[in-house]
Amino acid sequence: MNVFVIGVGLIGGSMVLDIQKEYTEAVIYGIDLNDNNLTEAVELGVIHKKATFADLEIATIVIVSIPVDAQLEVIPKVLDHINDHCLVIDVGSTKQQICKVLENHPKRRNFLAGHPIAGTEFSGPSAAITGLFKNKTNIICEVEKTAFKLQEKALEIFAKLGMRIRYMDPISHDKHIAYVSHLSHISAFMLGKTVINKEKNERDIFDMAGSGFASTVRLAKSSPAMWTPIFKQNKENILETLEEYISNLKHFKELMEQDNFSEIFNEMENTNYIKQILNGID
Amino acid sequence: MNVFVIGVGLIGGSMVLDIQKEYTEAVIYGIDLNDNNLTEAVELGVIHKKATFADLEIATIVIVSIPVDAQLEVIPKVLDHINDHCLVIDVGSTKQQICKVLENHPKRRNFLAGHPIAGTEFSGPSAAITGLFKNKTNIICEVEKTAFKLQEKALEIFAKLGMRIRYMDPISHDKHIAYVSHLSHISAFMLGKTVINKEKNERDIFDMAGSGFASTVRLAKSSPAMWTPIFKQNKENILETLEEYISNLKHFKELMEQDNFSEIFNEMENTNYIKQILNGID
Known part of the structure; x- marks a missing residue:
């Protein structure tokens, strides 16, 4: 063989x-x-x-x-x-x-x-x-x-x-994978960028970063040579996921600005449902 | 004792x-x-x-x-x-x-x-x-x-x-921890929400989620009872980090809309610097 x-x-x-x-x-x-x-x-x-x-x-x-x-x-x-x-x-x-x-x-x-x-x-x-x-x-x-x-x-x-x-089918594949994989990568890369930009002159601040940050930002170590063409090929689906992700983040920010912390609690509690989803992935 | x-x-x-x-x-x-x-x-x-x-x-x-x-x-x-x-x-x-x-x-x-x-x-x-x-x-x-x-x-x-x-000092603590911890939690919760909302009627789609998604969304399992008061107490610093995170995501989205994939490559390559930062955390 x-x-x-x-x-x-x-x-x-x-x-x-x-x-x-x-x-x-x-x-x-x-x-x-x-x-x-x-x-x-x-x-x-x-x-x-x-x-x-x-x-x-x-x-x-x-x-x-x-x-x-x-x-x-x-x-x-x-x-x-x-x-x-x-x-x-x-x-x-x-x-x-x-x-x-x-x-x-x-x-x-x-x-x-x-x-x-x-x-x-x-x-x-x-x-x-x-x-x-x-x-x-x-x-x-x-x-x-x-x-x-x-x-x-x-x-x-x-x-x-x-x-x-x-x-x-390939169309469904590309649509769903945008949510469960491609968006995670962008979310991690932009989290990494945000923190690096803010903290670049104070490197010892990263002593404050724990395993939670490390886990959330892990995918930002991924290869740009591999990921740029993925984002290019799946552009339309990814733009849709990014639109929704940004809109959810803005909504969360508005709730904070309005001091609506009971609704923020609900947002998090509803999303805890991810526990069931992750069973078997981790 | x-x-x-x-x-x-x-x-x-x-x-x-x-x-x-x-x-x-x-x-x-x-x-x-x-x-x-x-x-x-x-x-x-x-x-x-x-x-x-x-x-x-x-x-x-x-x-x-x-x-x-x-x-x-x-x-x-x-x-x-x-x-x-x-x-x-x-x-x-x-x-x-x-x-x-x-x-x-x-x-x-x-x-x-x-x-x-x-x-x-x-x-x-x-x-x-x-x-x-x-x-x-x-x-x-x-x-x-x-x-x-x-x-x-x-x-x-x-x-x-x-x-x-x-x-x-407490003021610096709250300012920096907003970036390296609190923002990671919001980013994970909103990622979880985005994917759940989209995929809730197609649960088997989560078979497509791999360890990358699991890692990025892990913090969305966290306790709302613990985290709501943290967000409340550190509201001003967190709003600042969220503003920057959303702005970085929007910029990434615009680059995609403009088909500026060479700049998207650069964004990711620059953020790969996170590797050095994470050495010793993971």
């Missing part, structure tokens, strides 16, 4: 680390724009060999884990290079544009559009860890457009990695 | 659990408006005995860990009941009003105004855990107004619990 990973960072790297454990016969090939990443990935044991697009004809499986703008160009090219039995999986955080781009590709049935909801705030080959996908959700879009045998192969791998599967 | 804890919840409970370990001779007394909390605290071994204000005359140390509005009434009453050698410590998240209220109290020198920057999103006696304060910052305000021997006693306890100490 020849497994190619294009983009040897957090997601792709973690995925092939698990695949190595589950399929001891698998040979892992890495392709990356940055040759230093490949060298590091070989040294870390994330991949076995460096490779190029010309090698793709021997691939059994190709995992594409690169920024969502780059994949619009790379995945068609990958499909052009593979053999007829190869499975190509992506892991991008947006699904509408990539599905649209591949709609009429002659090898569309070799492609499975996925989005494993997993990650950390770190990036690069050294961020790859085993077990990242255990008990995590993998959203698969337009499953009916993938050849049945290749669906089976993909589901077997996802099952071995411990993922549960949800099926969704 | 008779240690009284008024409010046997997360902070007070965790503090006396550690004190029991470090001072094996200590007898822990609990006072709480809610008798069920006291019964539970005795069962859990958080306190040894239920007590009332009349018992305070035998106290060596009193830890007051109740909502910041309640402590404005309770701490003066506690000071009225204690003997001349007793140390009273508070742990409230706002410091300006309590320091003001106690300014002219005849037993002001028995009081030490503290704010241990520690906690979890849980509350009540069952939330009490050992080691909560290890390597956490405790901010002490107006230390010069506490009797020297009682300062010494307090610092010994804080050292045994593993806390590092920072001294600050």
